[in-house]
Amino acid sequence: MSAFLLVVPPLTGHINPAVGVAARLAARGHRVAWVCADPVLVRGLAGADAEVFGCAGPVPGAGGVVRPPDLRGAQALKFLWEWYLLPLADAMAPGVRAAVAAFRPDVLVCDQQAFAGPLVAEDLGLPWATSATTSAEFTGAYDGLPKVAAWLRLRLAELRTRIGDPAGHTDPRSSPHLLLVFSTPELIGPQAPLAPDIHYVGPSLAGRPATPGFPWQWLDHGRAKVLVTLGTANADAGGRFLAVCLAALRERADRVQAVLADPGGALPAAAGDKDVLIMPSVPQLPLLERMDAVICHAGHNTVCEALWHGVPLVVAPIRDDQPVVAGQVVDCGAGVRVRFGRVTAPRLGEALDTVLHDPAARAAAARVxxxxxxxGGARGAAAHLERLAGESR
Incomplete structure (x- = not known):
């Protein structure tokens, strides 16, 4: 029996893939614990009995600096690092050290954006694995941006001097011991790196907390069904886009029925509407089993969950890694990209018609x-972690 400590940021999309892996490890008799700045969020996703060590750190939606919704490109990346990822690492580091001392793990499993985990592990001489909940970092995203790449390396070097071993040299975004990528080259493309320590395990799907009150009987089996979602972190930016989606969907109400997730309440929900169901949250995984297309922000988890079910996509990336993931969807043939801030209802409707009716898009989604x-998913990831734990003894 080994002990695995999962170090994650307080972000649903980064915790969810690790939940299935943690459950597999626990089912095989291993000890599993978590470190996160939001223990309530972890227990809500991983189960009320999950062992979670709390630590300091900024929690989205809990006050502090709010990212302007119109930030894009390099400015959005800089904001993410300076106002979230680096402060999160500084704040988490003492809690990670305390959790290591209390739990005594054999291996740390560190989300690729929870830099405190790898730097503390390196300083303490412990093996660690990267949980890569997005593949954008490994596809040459910064190849044409040498100044950006250099700036990121400098910030990480400065962070290492504050919370890790100043003499260390590994990149905390990518473990030299084990890199688990929750995707496959069929989506990432030919630029997907290959190395003995890199393992493409595909999506890690696990049971999610039930969404009460979803009216499953509302679904009309005589019409194509579409899910519209912008994920859990974009409620501040989605009002215009959701309104455009609503207009395009209503124009196709004779042949399309849609479920639209609107956590920010940007759209008025009409009681008795038989064409578009607007809800603050939806049971995404079971819904995807019934969907014919997805319109989304190209968040890595949503894209992978849709393609796990063979559902093609219309992707409208907003920020962060989403443009890279959207490019992967288009390049593999499994979807159409539109411009989040400028798309019109006619253009969005055209893109939706394509993914609903083009056999090539459906065939590409089926290939992925x-x-x-x-x-292998969570099962494969757990097996790789067991091997790493065995090698470290």
Whole structure:
């Protein structure tokens, strides 16, 4: 039996893939614990009995600096690092050290954006694995941006001097011991790096807390069904886009029925509407089993969950890694990209018609689904972690 300590940021999309892995490890008799700045969020996703060590750190939606919704490109990346990722690492480091001392793990499993985990592990001489909940960092995203790449390396070097071993040299975004990528080259493309320590395990799907009150009987089996979602972190930016989606969907109400997730309450929900169901939250995984298309922000988890079910996408990236993931969707043929801030209802409707009716898009989505389901998912990730723990003894 080994002990695994999962170090994650307080972000749903980064915790969810690790939940299935943690459950597999626990089912095989291993000790599993978490470190997060939001223990309530972890227990809400991983189960009320999850062992969670709390630590300091900024929690989205809990006050502090709020990212302007119109930030894009390099400015958005800089904001993410300076106002979230680096402060999160500084704040988490003492709690990670305390959790290591109390739990005594054999291996740390560190989300690629929870830099405190790798730097503390390196300083203490412990093996660690990267949980890569997005593949954008490993696809040459910064190849044409040498100044940006250099700036990121400098910030990480400065962070290491504050919370890690100043003489260390590993990149905390990518473990030299084990890199678990929750995707496959069939989606990432030919630029997907290959190395003995890199393992593409596909999506890690696990049971989610039930969404009460979803009216499953509302779904009309005679019409194509579409899910519209902008994920859990974009409620501040989605009002205009959701309104455009609503207009395009209503124009196709004779043949399309849609479920629209609107956590920010940007759209008025009409009681008795048989064409578009607007809800603050939806049971995404079971819904995807019934959907024919997805319109989304190209968040890595949403894209991978849709393609796990063989569902093609219309992607409208907003920020961060989403443009890279959207490019992967388009390049593999499984979807159409539109401009989040400028798309019109006619253009969005045209893109939706394409993914609903173009056999090539559906065939491409099916190819990725086959690759995902053969990759191992949470079961495969757990097996790789067991091997790393065995090698470290």
């Amino acid at each position: 689904r086959t690759a995902f389901r053969a990759a």
